[in-house]
Amino acid sequence: MEPIIKLKNVKWQREGKKILDDVNWEVNSKEHWAILGLNGSGKTTLLNMINGYIWPSEGEMEVLGCTFGKTDIRELRKRIGWVSSSLSARIQGTTDTQDVVVSGKFASVGLYDMPTERDFEKAFALMERIGVRHLIGRSYETCSQGEQQKLLIARGLMADPELLILDEPTNGLDFLSREELMKTINELARSEKAPTIILVTHHIEEILPVFSHTLLLRGGEVYAQGANEDVLKEESLSDFFNYPVSVEWQEGRAWLKVK
Numbered sequence: 001m002e003p004i005i006k007l008k009n010v011k012w013q014r015e016g017k018k019i020l021d022d023v024n025w026e027v028n029s030k031e032h033w034a035i036l037g038l039n040g041s042g043k044t045t046l047l048n049m050i051n052g053y054i055w056p057s058e059g060e061m062e063v064l065g066c067t068f069g070k071t072d073i074r075e076l077r078k079r080i081g082w083v084s085s086s087l088s089a090r091i092q093g094t095t096d097t098q099d100v101v102v103s104g105k106f107a108s109v110g111l112y113d114m115p116t117e118r119d120f121e122k123a124f125a126l127m128e129r130i131g132v133r134h135l136i137g138r139s140y141e142t143c144s145q146g147e148q149q150k151l152l153i154a155r156g157l158m159a160d161p162e163l164l165i166l167d168e169p170t171n172g173l174d175f176l177s178r179e180e181l182m183k184t185i186n187e188l189a190r191s192e193k194a195p196t197i198i199l200v201t202h203h204i205e206e207i208l209p210v211f212s213h214t215l216l217l218r219g220g221e222v223y224a225q226g227a228n229e230d231v232l233k234e235e236s237l238s239d240f241f242n243y244p245v246s247v248e249w250q251e252g253r254a255w256l257k258v259k
């Protein structure tokens with residue numbers, strides 16, 4: 001079976017600086033991955049590349065069986081759902097929640113196309129699945145940040161993506177809302193027809209067991225990648241952060257403490 005994402009010796013340079021350097025990474029079907037890295041480590045650059053907004057300066061890249069350079073990127077993008085804070089910032093606050101969700105079908109931020117009744121039925125079903133059906137009829141700006149994130153995930157699922165990218169979805173959430181959102185993501189990831197999910201996070205404890213693999217990025221390079229139990233280790237994480245940390249495992253989740 002072909003990999004969902006495959007990067008071979010990928011480099012990206014700007015102003016003489018290597019932003020991504022020699023990245024080799026493979027995500028296979030039925031795997032959900034977390035990406036972890038400090039600010040400026042290249043996470044957003046990598047996501048922009050997967051979505052075809054930027055191209056490798058060197059190296060080879062394949063996403064959902066499409067080889068970059070031989071594929072229509074706009075068609076590929078329709079198969080990828082992307083939830084990020086920059087998307088949230090572009091949504092007009094007065095938009096009704098169901099319109100936010102339905103707009104995911106057209107990959108547009110506002111609603112410019114005419115959705116059908118079936119589109120709305122699908123949006124309502126997704127809102128139910130993600131636990132925000134009670135928000136139908138409300139405007140986006142009146143929803144809490146946690147609710148807004150869930151709406152964006154429902155929006156991201158509207159076009160039945162094969163790959164769903166969640167870029168720091170818990171940003172700005174209090175710890176209870178964060179746990180609730182993580183639970184929702186966990187259920188989604190475990191469901192039978194789940195897309196492959198890539199979760200970008202700054203918080204190791206957000207890597208729930210359903211995210212079986214982690215990619216550690218540092219300074220644009222892959223520091224480590226693989227199964228969580230191999231990657232999220234005290235010694236390697238202390239070296240990764242260049243700071244002594246201890247790791248405690250609880251119910252399949254690694255919790256980090258500074259030593």
Ligand SMILES: Nc1ncnc2c1ncn2[C@@H]1O[C@H](COP(=O)(O)OP(=O)(O)OP(=O)(O)O)[C@@H](O)[C@H]1O
Pocket residue numbers: 014015019037038039040041042043044045046
């Ligand atoms: N278009 C560009 N031109 C020059 N430098 C860039 C460009 N895009 C990104 N960079 C630089 O590349 C590095 C990686 O940026 P990137 O946004 O990918 O990091 P990140 O891991 O997503 O960080 P954060 O956690 O803060 O979101 C940063 O030093 C950034 O300034």
